[in-house]
Amino acid sequence: MFVAVLAALFAGIAGQFLYFAHQIATAKVPRSANADAIVVLTGGQARVNEAVRLLEEGHANRLLISGVHPGTTREQLAAVTASDMPLEKASVDLDRVALNTAGNATETANWVQKNGFTSLLVVTSAYHLPRAKAELSDVLPDVDLIAYPVFAKDLNLDTWYREPTTIRLLMREYVKYILARLRNTVKAMS
Numbered sequence: 001m002f003v004a005v006l007a008a009l010f011a012g013i014a015g016q017f018l019y020f021a022h023q024i025a026t027a028k029v030p031r032s033a034n035a036d037a038i039v040v041l042t043g044g045q046a047r048v049n050e051a052v053r054l055l056e057e058g059h060a061n062r063l064l065i066s067g068v069h070p071g072t073t074r075e076q077l078a079a080v081t082a083s084d085m086p087l088e089k090a091s092v093d094l095d096r097v098a099l100n101t102a103g104n105a106t107e108t109a110n111w112v113q114k115n116g117f118t119s120l121l122v123v124t125s126a127y128h129l130p131r132a133k134a135e136l137s138d139v140l141p142d143v144d145l146i147a148y149p150v151f152a153k154d155l156n157l158d159t160w161y162r163e164p165t166t167i168r169l170l171m172r173e174y175v176k177y178i179l180a181r182l183r184n185t186v187k188a189m190s
Helices: 002-025 044-057 074-081 101-115 126-141 157-160 166-190
Strands: 036-043 061-066 092-095 118-124 144-152
Touching: 002 118, 002 157, 036 044, 036 101, 036 126, 044 061, 044 074, 044 118, 044 144, 061 101, 074 092, 074 166, 092 101, 101 126, 101 166, 118 126, 126 144, 126 166, 157 166
Parallel strands: 036 061, 036 118, 061 092, 118 144
Antiparallel strands: none
């Protein structure tokens, strides 16, 4: 009996992980990607490049780059992104406080509430989007969150199941996602 329960539990977890990995592997960039503002969660140059491009193309009027290293300047960010814009204070805000995804969500919520935004483009890596949206949904329940996945060139999500490095990345992210959802659920119950 115990073995059967354990086997069923393992099968359930494996099935949920496969569904999670499938959702990431099949994530698509939204056709209509317009919002009041954009938030990009740092963790890769491609993420920031994509968010700056969206701002430059007019998909939103403001951008928050969340999790910027304290020593990084606007000029350095503009140079790295090859931006046509100088990342002016009027359109780009830098969050230097957040150290992780939960911190990104907290700082983003403060920024959204301060500015009265009702819709937000969430730019981050495809594999990070489920957890980012879970954290942001918890602190911004009334804000329309539009997921905008960024795909790293060196990460082949189409054949993730053949790549041990990608499998490990997705498994780590899945565990972090489950823990974030669990933490948010416990917090809501107390």
